[in-house]
Amino acid sequence: MRTLQKFHGGVHPPQHKAESNCLPILAAPLPKRVIVPLRQHLGTPAKVHVKIGDHVLKGQMIGIANGYISAAVHAPTSGTVSAIDLHAIPHPSGLPDLCIRIEADGEDRWIEHQAVDYKTADPDTVRAVLRDAGIVGLGGAAFPTYVKLNPGQQGKIRTLVLNGAECEPWITSDDVLMRERAAEIVEGIKIMAHLMQPEKVLIGIEDNKPEAIAAMQAVCRSVNLEQAANFEVVPVPTLYPGGGEKQLIKVLTGKEVPSGQRPLNIGVVCANVATAYTVHRAINHGEPVISRIVTVTGNVQRPQNFEVLIGTPLGEIIQLAGGAAADTSHYLIGGPMMGFDLTNLDAPLTKATNCIIAASPALFPPKPAAMPCIRCGQCAQACPADLQPQELFWFSQSKNFDKACAYNLFDCIECGCCDYVCPSHIPLVSYFRFAKSEIAMQNCEKAAAEQAREHFEFKKQREEREKQEKAARMAEKAAAAAAAKAAATANGEAEDPAIAAKKAAIQAAVERTKAKKAEAAAAASTNTTEPS
Amino acid sequence: MSSPHILTAGSKVSTIMLLVLVALLPAIAAYYFFFGPAILISLTLASATALATEAMMLKLRSYPVKFFLADGSAILTGWLLALSIPPLAPWWLIVVGTAFAIIVAKHLYGGLGNNLFNPAMAGFAVLMISFPAIMTHWPTPLMLAQHPVGLAEALRYYFSGALQGVNLDAVTMATPLDTLKTQLSLQHTVGEVKHMPIYGSFGGKGGEVVAAMYLLGGLFLLQQRIITWHTPVSFLVTLALVAAVFNGINPTHYASPMFHLFTGGAMLGAFFIATDYVTAPTTPKGKLIFGTGVGILEYVIRVFGGYPDGVAFSILIMNAAVPLIDAYTQPRVFGHNT
Numbered sequence: 001m002r003t004l005q006k007f008h009g010g011v012h013p014p015q016h017k018a019e020s021n022c023l024p025i026l027a028a029p030l031p032k033r034v035i036v037p038l039r040q041h042l043g044t045p046a047k048v049h050v051k052i053g054d055h056v057l058k059g060q061m062i063g064i065a066n067g068y069i070s071a072a073v074h075a076p077t078s079g080t081v082s083a084i085d086l087h088a089i090p091h092p093s094g095l096p097d098l099c100i101r102i103e104a105d106g107e108d109r110w111i112e113h114q115a116v117d118y119k120t121a122d123p124d125t126v127r128a129v130l131r132d133a134g135i136v137g138l139g140g141a142a143f144p145t146y147v148k149l150n151p152g153q154q155g156k157i158r159t160l161v162l163n164g165a166e167c168e169p170w171i172t173s174d175d176v177l178m179r180e181r182a183a184e185i186v187e188g189i190k191i192m193a194h195l196m197q198p199e200k201v202l203i204g205i206e207d208n209k210p211e212a213i214a215a216m217q218a219v220c221r222s223v224n225l226e227q228a229a230n231f232e233v234v235p236v237p238t239l240y241p242g243g244g245e246k247q248l249i250k251v252l253t254g255k256e257v258p259s260g261q262r263p264l265n266i267g268v269v270c271a272n273v274a275t276a277y278t279v280h281r282a283i284n285h286g287e288p289v290i291s292r293i294v295t296v297t298g299n300v301q302r303p304q305n306f307e308v309l310i311g312t313p314l315g316e317i318i319q320l321a322g323g324a325a326a327d328t329s330h331y332l333i334g335g336p337m338m339g340f341d342l343t344n345l346d347a348p349l350t351k352a353t354n355c356i357i358a359a360s361p362a363l364f365p366p367k368p369a370a371m372p373c374i375r376c377g378q379c380a381q382a383c384p385a386d387l388q389p390q391e392l393f394w395f396s397q398s399k400n401f402d403k404a405c406a407y408n409l410f411d412c413i414e415c416g417c418c419d420y421v422c423p424s425h426i427p428l429v430s431y432f433r434f435a436k437s438e439i440a441m442q443n444c445e446k447a448a449a450e451q452a453r454e455h456f457e458f459k460k461q462r463e464e465r466e467k468q469e470k471a472a473r474m475a476e477k478a479a480a481a482a483a484a485k486a487a488a489t490a491n492g493e494a495e496d497p498a499i500a501a502k503k504a505a506i507q508a509a510v511e512r513t514k515a516k517k518a519e520a521a522a523a524a525s526t527n528t529t530e531p532s
Numbered sequence: 533m534s535s536p537h538i539l540t541a542g543s544k545v546s547t548i549m550l551l552v553l554v555a556l557l558p559a560i561a562a563y564y565f566f567f568g569p570a571i572l573i574s575l576t577l578a579s580a581t582a583l584a585t586e587a588m589m590l591k592l593r594s595y596p597v598k599f600f601l602a603d604g605s606a607i608l609t610g611w612l613l614a615l616s617i618p619p620l621a622p623w624w625l626i627v628v629g630t631a632f633a634i635i636v637a638k639h640l641y642g643g644l645g646n647n648l649f650n651p652a653m654a655g656f657a658v659l660m661i662s663f664p665a666i667m668t669h670w671p672t673p674l675m676l677a678q679h680p681v682g683l684a685e686a687l688r689y690y691f692s693g694a695l696q697g698v699n700l701d702a703v704t705m706a707t708p709l710d711t712l713k714t715q716l717s718l719q720h721t722v723g724e725v726k727h728m729p730i731y732g733s734f735g736g737k738g739g740e741v742v743a744a745m746y747l748l749g750g751l752f753l754l755q756q757r758i759i760t761w762h763t764p765v766s767f768l769v770t771l772a773l774v775a776a777v778f779n780g781i782n783p784t785h786y787a788s789p790m791f792h793l794f795t796g797g798a799m800l801g802a803f804f805i806a807t808d809y810v811t812a813p814t815t816p817k818g819k820l821i822f823g824t825g826v827g828i829l830e831y832v833i834r835v836f837g838g839y840p841d842g843v844a845f846s847i848l849i850m851n852a853a854v855p856l857i858d859a860y861t862q863p864r865v866f867g868h869n870t
Contacts, residue, residue, distance in 0.1 A: 259867035334535040372645035377814040385866040408865045416536030
């Protein structure tokens, strides 16, 4: 038995998993139209690779990975590209983003695709396949997976952690996937392990999912026997946010990812189990990410998990669950702790959308009015980052941003534990988001001001230099004139030519000294004003 | 709305305050049982004054009166003050104390959540300094009383300032702590003094049971996770340790640790006053420092100072240090100095 570590704080919100995890995954019917956003991952959006009017096949790349931190997007079904424009997407901002619209032809015809033998292929080739298959972290952050699976200069990877914790209430998409497709997830893990060559592979699953744990254990046991692998399924205590990357790594390995760094820095790579599944589909079947499992739950008639094509309008997906009940007030994307309001039901399913919750006032009562902070410290006791939210709140509210940074505001993972326990119902996370964005903006402004100052300094230097050059030219001219004058006097009048020449030489020397002095002074002033 | 979209069911400021009030009930019952019904008048007057002054200040500060009045914090302040001062006293004593606590110590410092000093203890300090004579007249335990004061009699005293047939001295006395101090200054030993009838097994007769009830209420608050163990444990352990050292050096002149724990305001202070969220540190280490400081000051003021008990002053002194304590006891943040 592995001894598990604990992270500080955490909360136990009502789980609401049983609503949606009792029924098997249901494949959604083919939608008439899909809307594929080009930004479905962290990093640069994919570059459009089709034109309006193009006929595309299922699995055809329609957006190319653009830069290092990026991933491709693909046509979820065969059809015709009807538009490439801004469309509503599921995003906290509610702002539209560039999407490719495809009218399905109903044939759902696949593009030619083939498996890759990852054991013989070059690791870089395998990673390129993953990038071009649009594999991103399906746990929520959607970080391009091929980047994560590159040990790079960091050297040895000690632990590969698979995240099957699914700690957010209501969501069960990973749970049912592990129950039904454990063997395929483990195939994906094998590919990841092959790329990383870790010393051990730990699969963390919260202990409120006994069926998923059993299914994964059964597969891992036979794989370990057959292939001398050492995949370990580790049930972890159910405690939100135990599925947070840093929290899970701490629980499983006892190590903390240093602030501002990535797990790779401590020799750990962490990926979601659903991501492992897509890795398997991409490498062993040549299929890019064009669908995912999504939980539809809450105030709907038949809560269930569906396998849905990326790009399917979310309103249609809600209909699959029998539609929302009459008293539905709004919809949430993701879980109730970190999810966000869906502002438009036309927004499509993206790779990162793991759950749609129909909310009603009964299920999600409106927040009561906030009271003053009474410094009870329950937020600090609940904070998994061991921050002092009551102090951060004070600093954020008073816009004392230096102090907020000194109290490590940027270590806040916005998990919502502090809000959840606050007896004064203060929207703490909202305050922290506000402070973070204000600080980010101030830093941008500071950088811009710095640049403007540099421009100004350079301009001043240039003007100074031009002035000196002008002075030098004037001095030369004067010397020449004096010499000419002296010559003329010598010729015309009875002045001693020797004296005249001497005078001219002295005059020229004086001018030269003057010019030199001016130059030295200018140089000195330039030195002091040089940007530091 | 932004995340999170759910809150802990039933977690409210008013629930916390209510639970603290509930935790005080066993001690109030014991108080009633051993010292008569006067405490009920005192609590009622304190509650009424607290609510009236709170409402007035909220109105003056243009805050929603009903919303904030319902949080229960004002009543709690009133109760804590009423339990800290002699219950048989002229009506204006508790009124003045409570009014000062709410108006000056709470609202003039910014209201709920913003006050630097514990309002009840600030009220206590004002009364102690302004009316020291009244503040030393505590009711005699009923089992020792010649003239037990009933509810009607207590009410009469509250509003007329006189008792029927007897004067106040006949029904009141100095507290066990005060008596010990006086007797020690008269060259008696602790052992001799403790044989006086007002002393019980650990502390004062009756008073030690009230103290035990505060302890019980405190354990309830711990179990309910309203308070953490840090402050009460560090406070009481420090008080006991310091008492044990002096007691060990000279047992005839210094009372035992148990005596110090179960007399005066030690238990009330440890579980109900030093744990006040607003005026105490929030970090675990800070709470330990705070409790230790209060424990030391409490003993020093009690034994060497001019007042019979030191809870109020030791807490007020430590209150002033809270911002500093918090600033220097920040816990290690996840991922830092790993």
